[in-house]
Amino acid sequence: MYDVFREKRVLVTGDTGFKGSWLSLWLTELGADVTGYALPAEGGQPLFDLLGLERMIRHVDGDVRDADAVRTAFAEARPEIVFHLAAQSLVRRSYDEPKYTFDTNVGGAVNVLEAVRATPSVRTVVCITSDKCYRNKEWVWGYRENDELGGHDPYSASKAAAEMVIGAYIASYFHGDGAPGVASTRAGNVIGGGDWTQDRIVPDCMRALKDGTGIVLRNPDATRPWQHVLEPLSGYLLLAARLLEDPGRHSGAWNFGPRPGSVRTVRELAETVVRDWGGGDISVKREPGDRHEATLLHLSIDKAQTGLGWSPKWDAERTIAETVSWYRAVHDGESPVDATRRQIKAFMES
Numbered sequence: 001m002y003d004v005f006r007e008k009r010v011l012v013t014g015d016t017g018f019k020g021s022w023l024s025l026w027l028t029e030l031g032a033d034v035t036g037y038a039l040p041a042e043g044g045q046p047l048f049d050l051l052g053l054e055r056m057i058r059h060v061d062g063d064v065r066d067a068d069a070v071r072t073a074f075a076e077a078r079p080e081i082v083f084h085l086a087a088q089s090l091v092r093r094s095y096d097e098p099k100y101t102f103d104t105n106v107g108g109a110v111n112v113l114e115a116v117r118a119t120p121s122v123r124t125v126v127c128i129t130s131d132k133c134y135r136n137k138e139w140v141w142g143y144r145e146n147d148e149l150g151g152h153d154p155y156s157a158s159k160a161a162a163e164m165v166i167g168a169y170i171a172s173y174f175h176g177d178g179a180p181g182v183a184s185t186r187a188g189n190v191i192g193g194g195d196w197t198q199d200r201i202v203p204d205c206m207r208a209l210k211d212g213t214g215i216v217l218r219n220p221d222a223t224r225p226w227q228h229v230l231e232p233l234s235g236y237l238l239l240a241a242r243l244l245e246d247p248g249r250h251s252g253a254w255n256f257g258p259r260p261g262s263v264r265t266v267r268e269l270a271e272t273v274v275r276d277w278g279g280g281d282i283s284v285k286r287e288p289g290d291r292h293e294a295t296l297l298h299l300s301i302d303k304a305q306t307g308l309g310w311s312p313k314w315d316a317e318r319t320i321a322e323t324v325s326w327y328r329a330v331h332d333g334e335s336p337v338d339a340t341r342r343q344i345k346a347f348m349e350s
């Protein structure tokens, strides 16, 4: 299935972000001709810069809230395949900037889908939303693609709303002969090398270990399913390949969650990170009255397993070990691009 990307024109929105950088590098490894569209890479050492992606793909600086700019980028890139990842991706920031979050995550999805309508070359669109698009009932069962959407915080609500937008465009415009295949994908928290985003647990741990300060946990008992970034990306690639073959059958929503048993508390994750790094301190500083963030959400992956033949490859232990080994290798002098390519290769061979 990976062969289908050779010499294909692919547009990735959000290529300067964490997942977008991994995906863009993977696509170039598969021989795709990649254009990226996003705001400039942010933060102290963004993975996009560490990988030197600017030299490997055609990157366009642009805002997804700007419908004309999005349409122009599509017209110039003439992509066959689109991965839409650009988003305001942080729950905490969404509380401070709800309008920006809705404009980017909902309005941005509308602008991308409008650009798809205006660009005849497009055959396949994979939109990335989130597991947080589900109304979280704090129950133990896995959420299925036909479960109720909803969100307590602005980020989650924006992803639920983006799902409604995508569903409406599929029902109204993208069906029948000659229509592109369009899908939405829901994955949970991912971890992996090269993420330096503030307010994410693994980057916070890696910064603390690198600088020799202790790891401080705000919410040690929160449980999360931990998944390596390559897992959902492999799902997005497989889904894009299947959408090219049979758009009618594969359009719609897909979960790409970790295998059952990958749920760990934040404290367990931090302890494993410290062990794999080779030492470090952990302390807890609870924030009373901290804003609501849903604590438990588990995705059913039955549809992706039966409908796509997709399955997660790495268990929680390997996921954490590969992540820490990326930071350790780069800390010890390996180039980020070599470390990332090595992990992509190892993943494909797993």
Ligand SMILES: NC(=O)c1ccc[n+]([C@@H]2O[C@H](COP(=O)([O-])OP(=O)(O)OC[C@H]3O[C@@H](n4cnc5c(N)ncnc54)[C@H](O)[C@@H]3O)[C@@H](O)[C@H]2O)c1
Pocket (backbone or CB within 6 Å): 013, 014, 015, 016, 017, 018, 019, 020, 037, 038, 039, 040, 041, 062, 063, 064, 065, 084, 085, 086, 087, 088, 089, 090, 104, 128, 129, 130, 131, 187, 188, 189, 190, 191, 197
């Ligand atoms: N990382 C996770 O654990 C996780 C979990 C579930 C869903 N997701 C989703 O996956 C996607 C990628 O996540 P990530 O972790 O790479 O996020 P990230 O924050 O690292 O990257 C976000 C990307 O979107 C771009 N972007 C943000 N606002 C924009 C705007 N107004 N116009 C144009 N570009 C804009 C940024 O420039 C960047 O390229 C997002 O849609 C996110 O919501 C991520």
